[in-house]
Amino acid sequence: MLIEEELLLSYGAEIVELKTSEIIFNEGDIPRLFYQIRKGRIKLSHFNEDGKELILAVLHNGFSVCELLLFIDKKYPVNAVAIEPTTILTLPKExxxxxxxxxxxxxxxxxxxxxxxxYYKYIMLQNNTSLHPEVRIKGALEYHKSFSNIISKFAFEVPFTRKELAAITGLRTETVVRSIKKLEKENYLKIIERKIYI
Incomplete structure (x- = not known):
């Protein structure tokens, strides 16, 4: 957790319950609140000129949401949407x-x-320029694992579906499914009850 919940509450933070698909903010909105996820998952995404969604991040418990934009005078370059029932803490920028x-x-x-x-975003972006789907997928998985305290192999449960992973890497879902199977054979990851572990 970035900032302890008790501290946020003592400064006037509010607890907000979100339904699946509920929008927190839209691309182009002006940042006015600090958001921290108490429970659930939020995706940050952008739609390209063809209307295809590109998921830039999937954030979960303890993560803050686009907090860096509170320190500069810029509008949100992404949409933030709950992808499951989610509870967040909100605190005014001031x-x-x-x-x-x-x-x-x-x-x-x-x-x-x-x-x-x-740092890990740069690594993921470097990997996303690769022509090899396995390299892109590894970059995205390592990026998300980097924010957990889990270092053991096959102990980190990947917090998104294959379709979400496709949107993160710019690959087709079918390509992701094939590549995940290949990476499992190479002992890079494990699949347990359809969940991916690295």
Whole structure:
């Protein structure tokens, strides 16, 4: 968890319940709130000129949502949508900035978190330029595993479906299914009850 829930609540955070497919914000909206996921999953996506959805990230428990945009004067470049029943904490931007002013250690934690997230995002983007689907898939899986504390092999449950993985990597769902089977044969991942573990 990026910021402890009790601290957020003490500064006036609200708990918001979201239904599946409920929109948190749209591309082009102005960032005004800090969002942190208490339970559930949120996708960040963009629709290209052909109307095809590209999923840029799937965020889950403890993750914040596009927090970096609270520090610059830019509109959201993505849509944020709950992909299952989700509970989030929301805090106005001004109150988040007050926390950071009053607690420099929280500011350092956020800087570390953002730096780590950007580092692995660069790695994933490099992998996404590959012509080999397995390389793209590995990049996306490693990116998401990097935000868990799980280091053991086959202990991290991948938090998205094959269709979502296709949208993240820009591949067809059928290609992802074939590649996942190939990666399982290569002992890179395991499939247990249709769930992917790395």
């Amino acid at each position: 109150k988040l900035l007050k926390i950071l002013d009053e607690m420099p250690n929280i500011s350092r934690d956020i800087n570390t978190f953002l730096s780590k997230r950007l």
